[in-house]
Amino acid sequence: MLSNLSTAAAGTRDVHSLSLRVMSRRRHPPVVLSSSSSRCHRRNHLIATRASVNTAPRGDVKHAEAKMIERDVLRMGIPSKGRMAEDTLDLLSSSQLSVKKLNPRQYAAKMPAMGDKMEVWFQRASDVVRKVRSGDFDIGILGYDMFAEFGEGADDLVVVHDALRFGECYLALAVPNYGATAGVNSLDELLAMPCWTEENPLRVVTGYQYLAKTFFENVGFENVALVAGDGALEAAPAMGSADIILDLVSTGTTLRENNLKEIEGGRVVESQGVLVANRKSLLERDGCLETVHEMLERLEAHLEAKKLFTVVANMRGSSAEDVASLVMSCDSLKGLQGPTVAPVYTPGADGKPEVNMYAVTICAQKATLYDSVKALRDIGGSGVLVSPLTYVFDEEPARWNLLLDELGMEHDPIRGKEKR
Ligand SMILES: Nc1ncnc2c1ncn2[C@@H]1O[C@H](COP(=O)(O)OP(=O)(O)OP(=O)(O)O)[C@@H](O)[C@H]1O
Ligand SMILES: O=P(O)(O)OC[C@H]1O[C@H](OP(=O)(O)OP(=O)(O)O)[C@H](O)[C@@H]1O
Ligand SMILES: [Mg+2]
Known part of the structure; x- marks a missing residue:
């Protein structure tokens, strides 16, 4: 019909x-945002779709299949204008991935943290996604709205990070x-x-x-x-x-x-802002997957740290274990992997150092910081110090394993052998 x-x-x-x-x-079998190969796209983004989706190309435009063009460097596309442009540069800079433009009117730039491996190109968001799709770019950052619109659910495209927490x-x-x-x-x-x-x-x-x-x-x-x-x-x-x-x-x-x-x-x-990649580049271009892994780790380390504060408080107690048990009994003081409890040495009566106080260090969620401070005080904490965190390099980011699943690869291809 x-x-x-x-x-x-x-x-x-x-x-x-x-x-x-x-x-x-019949001519355009349902795939796009509900296909199993687009697992990453689907997460939390499409809200109101009720059925599977058709992939009719935009107007009469036919998209050439992405092909691997010989080049030694990786190419990344980022928005050249609009509100996403500045926020993208800020995020990259906060993640130790600063972009250096030699001249404000040039469209190409370097990312010194990646040495000579990476070129950064400034393009309109619609062109970023088109070029990642065609393979002219290997990776790109842009708003998910533009990615979904111009990417049309193409299988050549993969979402590497679906929540860069800007441009919401x-x-x-x-x-x-x-x-x-x-x-x-x-x-x-x-x-x-x-x-x-x-x-x-x-x-x-x-x-x-x-x-x-x-x-x-x-x-x-x-x-x-x-x-x-x-x-x-x-x-x-x-x-x-x-x-x-x-x-x-x-x-x-x-x-x-x-x-x-x-x-x-x-x-x-x-x-919101997303990091996307060309599937073939990830699978076949030398160094692409390793570079994306490093970028993902740096981005996650920054984004994770943005949610947290380091909280240090002094607490009286008979032993480090007693203090740790007290802290661990409070849900709001769980921290990342449990508290660090260290002895605080004060001069005793005989002049020798003695311990009857401990310094408790936890990572607290910014959103519930005041609850954590109150909980620490309730169990005898004093002199509470709060400082920002810059990076949290935890275990392998969950998004890395999701990406490997999406690519049909076994986990740990960086340190071990790639298997498909
Ligand atoms: N009101 C908004 N609040 C937050 N993010 C927005 C808003 N409007 C747009 N965005 C995000 O920013 C991206 C770029 O939008 P923006 O309007 O800044 O640039 P543009 O559309 O390229 O420029 P112009 O609107 O001048 O053509 C959008 O694709 C979307 O991801
Ligand atoms: O919910 P709000 O906070 O009001 O934001 C929504 C507005 O922001 C964007 O417009 P933009 O400012 O980019 O202007 P444009 O229409 O010229 O693109 C969007 O197209 C809406 O018009
Ligand atoms: Mg606009």
């Missing part, structure tokens, strides 16, 4: 019969608080409105055509026309050029200021 899903130029009611319009599930936002449908949708509070209510017909489809303005198409296919709604738009989409319903919008939301201020509201069931994708 043909879908009524179609693209319409902004500001017109005409619904063009473009290639997007015909999307037979989500892609959601929003409807006007006025007019026909004034009383609409959920997706079901919106789609059940009798006014949307083949001749009068629901016009959705968005810059995320692939995700919109996929979303409406998944909910089985056909009387929809996608209107293309890039910025200030919130103005389109008031101008009469669209009925609703599908756009990024962060604080929700822009929606409120434009008399629009989110609806239940209308969230399409959760987004």
Whole structure:
């Protein structure tokens, strides 16, 4: 059956019969975000999909299969503009992976921590994902929203780190608080409105055509026309050029200021910064997997440390074991791997050092720091010192093992032999 899903130029009611319009599930077998090979993409990101997803390419564009181009260096793409650009550089710098641009107008840069192994290229987020997909870049950092939109669930793409903890936002449908949708509070209510017909489809303005198409296919709604738009989409319903919008939301201020509201069931994708890679590069390009491992470790060490404080307190006790038992009896003082308890030496009556106090060191979650301080005081802790942590290099990051699973590789290919 043909879908009524179609693209319409902004500001017109005409619904063009473009290639997007015909999307037979037989020609494009369901894969993308629900395929087993895309395990990493799926984690927590796609919220509202109800069925498997079709991979129709963007318009008529055919994506060449990623190929391995001979080169000695690895290439990484990062956003050249917009709010992700600065945050990406900040994250890399905080993870001891600073990027050095020789000249502000140049698009290529170095990452000194990686020596001559790595080139960094500044590109628009859409081009970062396109180039990682084609194999021109081996890895990239960008918002998951752009990755999902321009990556189209391609098997050539792999998510290495799905939560870099910046650029948090989500892609959601929003409807006007006025007019026909004034009383609409959920997706079901919106789609059940009798006014949307083949001749009068629901016009959705968005810059995320692939995700919109996929979303409406998944909910089985056909009387929809996608209107293309890039910025200030919130103005389109008031101008009469669209009925609703599908756009990024962060604080929700822009929606409120434009008399629009989110609806239940209308969230399409959760987004934040992600590190992505080309599958073939990881599997076949010399040094790529090792470099990605090192980057992942450095990023995780920084991101993990950002969540924690080191807390040191003095505590009276008859032995280190007694003090440790007291601390371990409190849930909020568990720390990373249990407390470190060290003797504090004070001069005794005879001038010799004696011990009746211990220094307890734990790692406390920033979010619950005050609870930890109170708990320490409750069991006799005093002189509580709190300091930031810079890096936490723990065991092998869980995301590394997930990546190896995704690549069909046995764990520990860096230290041991790779097996597939
Ligand atoms: N309001 C927001 N809050 C947080 N992150 C956002 C927000 N809007 C966008 N982002 C994230 O930042 C990325 C880049 O958005 P941004 O608007 O800064 O750049 P751009 O869209 O390339 O520039 P422009 O909007 O000027 O074309 C988005 O793809 C998304 O991942
Ligand atoms: O929920 P909020 O915190 O209000 O953020 C949401 C707004 O942020 C983005 O726009 P941006 O600032 O990038 O402007 P643009 O529309 O010109 O891209 C997005 O497209 C929304 O309009
Ligand atoms: Mg923007």
